[in-house]
Amino acid sequence: MNKKITNKMIKFFYGIEGLLDEYKKTQLDKFGNIAFIITWWYLLISGFVAMLLYVNNPKIAAIFLIAGNLLISALALFSIIYFLRKKKLDIVEVDKRAYPEKKKKYFRKSIGLAVYFGVAIHILNAISDAVIQNENFWTSISSVSNICTAVFEGIAFGVCMYIVYLLRLKK
Structure with missing residues (x-):
């Protein structure tokens, strides 16, 4: 993918205006890697738990996945906001x-x-x-x-x- 498009997508997603310098890019890459690892483990574990729950009650499995995904999404959102504020990347x-x-x-x-x-x-x-x-x-x-x-x-x-x-x- 074109580097210019990638930078625009990163700036849009994180709400960064102006120049995306090397410090900001490094910090965002670091945070993105950590978030990816956490999300990957969550998907792996939640899928396994949902499969186990599905055997007994499919409705509970669906509720578990929906509630878990909403909770993880909210946690990800607030952690992004906290990270950007802490590192002063969105100023x-x-x-x-x-x-x-x-x-x-x-x-x-x-x-x-x-x-x-x-x-x-x-x-x-x-x-x-x-x-x-x-x-x-x-x-x-x-x-x-x-x-x-x-x-x-x-x-x-x-x-x-x-x-x-x-x-x-x-x-």
């Missing part, structure tokens, strides 16, 4: 003159993320209503209460992302 350094412009950029980016999140959640809620509760998709998607909920969730997500972006800025 964006700007001079005082460029600070207001960077805040505006983050504000616009947060609005875009809020709209994207609100629309995605609204569509996913309508799909889940149609699948789980056997409601009509178009009735669910045009429901005023569902639209209001999606708007509120989008705004809340946008505000949270803006706060996260501001916490990463360093004058």
Whole structure:
């Protein structure tokens, strides 16, 4: 794979802006290797345990895998956040003159993320209503209460992302 594309994917996944220097790349490679090893062992052990549980009760095996995967995903997310903060890899350094412009950029980016999140959640809620509760998709998607909920969730997500972006800025 092209090195430029790989660097862009790494920067996007970890939320790193600016230059991906050798120190950051080394630290991310180290963390990625550790995370891969832990995840590999988890998959190996959880698959074996699920297979043992499946013999007696397939429903418990499915619940075990789903709950375990959600828990491991949450732990991975929080460990990535902790690692990036500890090593200060996600800090964006700007001079005082460029600070207001960077805040505006983050504000616009947060609005875009809020709209994207609100629309995605609204569509996913309508799909889940149609699948789980056997409601009509178009009735669910045009429901005023569902639209209001999606708007509120989008705004809340946008505000949270803006706060996260501001916490990463360093004058």
